[in-house]
Amino acid sequence: MLWAIFGLRRKSSRVWREAGFDAPKDDLERVNDLKYRQRLSFLILIDSLIVLTAIFISRFLLDASLDVVTPPIVISSITLLLSHHFFSFYYKLYKKAWEYASVGELLIISKAVSFSIITAAIIQQIVLQDVYFRLLAVTWMIHILLIGGSRLCWRIFRGRYHNNGGMRKRTLIVGAGSAGTMVARQLLGNGYTELLPVAFVDDDANKHNLDIMGIPVLGGVASIARLAEKQKIDNIVIAIPSLNKKQLNTIFTECAKSTAKTQIIPMLEDLATGKVSVNHFRDVQVEDLLGREPVELDIDSISGYVTQKTVMVTGAGGSIGSEVCRQISKFLPEKLVLLGHGENSIYSIEMELRELYGHTNIQFVTEIADLQDEAKMLAVMQTHRPQVVYHAAAHKHVPLMERNPEEAFKNNVLGTLNAAKAASASRVDTFVMISTDKAVNPTSVMGATKRIAEMIIQHMDRVSSTKFVAVRFGNVLGSRGSVIPLFKKQIEKGGPVTVTHPDMVRYFMTIPEASRLVIQAGSLARGGEIFVLDMGEPVKITDLAQNVIRMSGYTVEEIGIQYTGIRPGEKLFEEMLKEDERNEKQVYPKIYIGKSIEVYFEEIEEIIREFAGMNKTELRIRLLDLANNVVVLPKFASVTG
Numbered sequence: 254m255l256w257a258i259f260g261l262r263r264k265s266s267r268v269w270r271e272a273g274f275d276a277p278k279d280d281l282e283r284v285n286d287l288k289y290r291q292r293l294s295f296l297i298l299i300d301s302l303i304v305l306t307a308i309f310i311s312r313f314l315l316d317a318s319l320d321v322v323t324p325p326i327v328i329s330s331i332t333l334l335l336s337h338h339f340f341s342f343y344y345k346l347y348k349k350a351w352e353y354a355s356v357g358e359l360l361i362i363s364k365a366v367s368f369s370i371i372t373a374a375i376i377q378q379i380v381l382q383d384v385y386f387r388l389l390a391v392t393w394m395i396h397i398l399l400i401g402g403s404r405l406c407w408r409i410f411r412g413r414y415h416n417n418g419g420m421r422k423r424t425l426i427v428g429a430g431s432a433g434t435m436v437a438r439q440l441l442g443n444g445y446t447e448l449l450p451v452a453f454v455d456d457d458a459n460k461h462n463l464d465i466m467g468i469p470v471l472g473g474v475a476s477i478a479r480l481a482e483k484q485k486i487d488n489i490v491i492a493i494p495s496l497n498k499k500q501l502n503t504i505f506t507e508c509a510k511s512t513a514k515t516q517i518i519p520m521l522e523d524l525a526t527g528k529v530s531v532n533h534f535r536d537v538q539v540e541d542l543l544g545r546e547p548v549e550l551d552i553d554s555i556s557g558y559v560t561q562k563t564v565m566v567t568g569a570g571g572s573i574g575s576e577v578c579r580q581i582s583k584f585l586p587e588k589l590v591l592l593g594h595g596e597n598s599i600y601s602i603e604m605e606l607r608e609l610y611g612h613t614n615i616q617f618v619t620e621i622a623d624l625q626d627e628a629k630m631l632a633v634m635q636t637h638r639p640q641v642v643y644h645a646a647a648h649k650h651v652p653l654m655e656r657n658p659e660e661a662f663k664n665n666v667l668g669t670l671n672a673a674k675a676a677s678a679s680r681v682d683t684f685v686m687i688s689t690d691k692a693v694n695p696t697s698v699m700g701a702t703k704r705i706a707e708m709i710i711q712h713m714d715r716v717s718s719t720k721f722v723a724v725r726f727g728n729v730l731g732s733r734g735s736v737i738p739l740f741k742k743q744i745e746k747g748g749p750v751t752v753t754h755p756d757m758v759r760y761f762m763t764i765p766e767a768s769r770l771v772i773q774a775g776s777l778a779r780g781g782e783i784f785v786l787d788m789g790e791p792v793k794i795t796d797l798a799q800n801v802i803r804m805s806g807y808t809v810e811e812i813g814i815q816y817t818g819i820r821p822g823e824k825l826f827e828e829m830l831k832e833d834e835r836n837e838k839q840v841y842p843k844i845y846i847g848k849s850i851e852v853y854f855e856e857i858e859e860i861i862r863e864f865a866g867m868n869k870t871e872l873r874i875r876l877l878d879l880a881n882n883v884v885v886l887p888k889f890a891s892v893t894g
Contacts, residue, residue: 315391422488425481426453434465451468490516561585588615591620630675639681648699651820655873666706673721712852727760727762729764737801750815755795757823777841860876
């Protein structure tokens with residue numbers, strides 16, 4: 254019979270394999286089963302010895318006798334042995350990973366031992382008509398001591414044996430709360446990690462001079478640099494997932510005063526949803542240090558004007574345009590038209606979107622087109638009939654545009670006018686143009702052309718049924734031509750990092766933030782507005798450079814900072830709105846609307862007519878004069894109410 258069953262089992266496994274499936278248990282599962290059985294057998298053997306040892310020691314302590322072959326001792330031993338293993342299996346004591354043991358495991362041991370003793374007392378009463386309370390009480394204490402001690406010894410052994418050869422990096426944990434405690438527990442319990450926690454810092458004075466899991470709380474955040482030097486700290490882990498940007502910036506500033514590498518635990522929502530573990534540390538990014546919370550989207554309002562609609566993005570291959578495409582795709586438009594001048598960048602974003610959203614019904618369409626080609630722009634709009642257009646195509650590099658003002662004019666002014674006219678003729682619902690803080694009181698050709706582009710948008714809104722709006726924001730971290738990639742390249746080469754002026758400040762935002770603002774503006778559009786993000790406090794470029802150097806694992810002294818002087822067209826500081834454009838009330842959290850301005854469209858048309866005959870100097874002067882000659886109108890004074 255057994256041979257028949259065995260043969261059937263082998264035949265079943267062969268059938269599974271021949272059908273293209275693995276057998277019910279593959280080789281890896283068998284190895285794992287074997288390891289588990291070995292571990293289980295070892296624990297059962299150890300616990301059996303502990304149970305017998307506990308009752309024999311109790312006998313000796315109470316009666317000073319080694320005579321253990323008596324009915325009470327034999328019956329109690331057998332009962333304790335069987336009941337201990339029963340309750341150990343019941344409470345899954347043999348399935349615990351003791352290298353991560355905590356108070357919960359200690360309580361389970363207490364339950365298993367206590368119920369074993371109670372069972373032994375019941376059996377003694379039934380069989381012997383008596384209960385040996387003193388014997389059972391002493392046995393209970395020794396039993397718990399030995400069972401708990403064996404597990405503790407295993408945890409200590411694992412922690413020291415798997416210690417990477419004693420080469421673990423001394424780690425300071427910032428935050429002695431629940432997250433910091435979890436980090437410490439996992440680092441202590443996992444001998445394979447290279448980090449060894451040696452101290453906490455926390456601004457809660459009640460925790461100072463206390464030990465948490467054997468690790469001292471040595472002070473507050475202000476003492477990080479001093480403690481890092483004194484304790485020879487190699488790594489600092491910021492373990493406060495609920496930190497806002499401003500608090501994180503303050504803590505990182507203190508950490509940066511030391512030579513230790515600084516990392517941070519994942520965001521609270523990622524921990525809560527189980528996406529990552531608490532010990533999945535990441536390096537602090539420049540985006541973490543903006544000093545304000547990121548802009549979030551109003552999902553419902555965006556879905557209403559994007560989902561199941563045809564959407565076009567100009568400049569779809571650029572930093573902002575490609576991120577707008579990614580964000581829009583999440584709302585499942587019916588068709589997404591990717592328009593751009595560079596075929597390689599358009600091809601890249603198309604392949605990325607098809608890979609991410611190929612399982613959806615979104616139609617991804619690419620169009621290679623030049624904004625300066627008025628007929629082509631009209632043909633593309635007429636073909637696809639988009640309901641929403643995001644105009645992200647532009648020349649944006651300030652020094653380059655100073656040297657080539659005619660190219661800035663053709664792309665930023667003529668291109669915007671062509672796209673806007675084509676959108677109006679095709680009855681687009683909403684047209685959102687991306688502008689810049691450099692359009693406020695512009696001193697550069699790039700800023701002037703973007704200011705004139707804003708005028709075109711506001712003029713088109715007045716003469717068209719399409720809602721035309723502009724979105725104005727500051728420098729975008731990580732975008733092409735921004736300072737962060739430049740700083741990183743300079744650091745890789747050994748420095749120095751170049752900064753134009755020690756007092757230069759800029760407003761910064763991340764690429765996702767900028768894209769969200771563009772998308773959100775479309776949902777808020779009534780027509781003619783210039784939307785502006787509350788970008789918090791401006792950031793000194795020197796401070797930014799120093800942070801990037803420290804995040805790269807170097808000191809400022811090692812890399813160095815070289816000041817090169819302000820370039821043509823640049824300002825020491827940028828503005829988001831002129832004083833007479835400001836509306837103090839927000840239309841959406843952290844989003845403002847600037848008041849309307851006088852539009853000199855006839856002057857714009859005049860420059861367009863005379864453009865071919867102008868030299869670079871004359872064109873630059875005309876553009877700056879027009880961009881700075883504006884008058885505020887009260888049209889939108891009540892919109893933000």
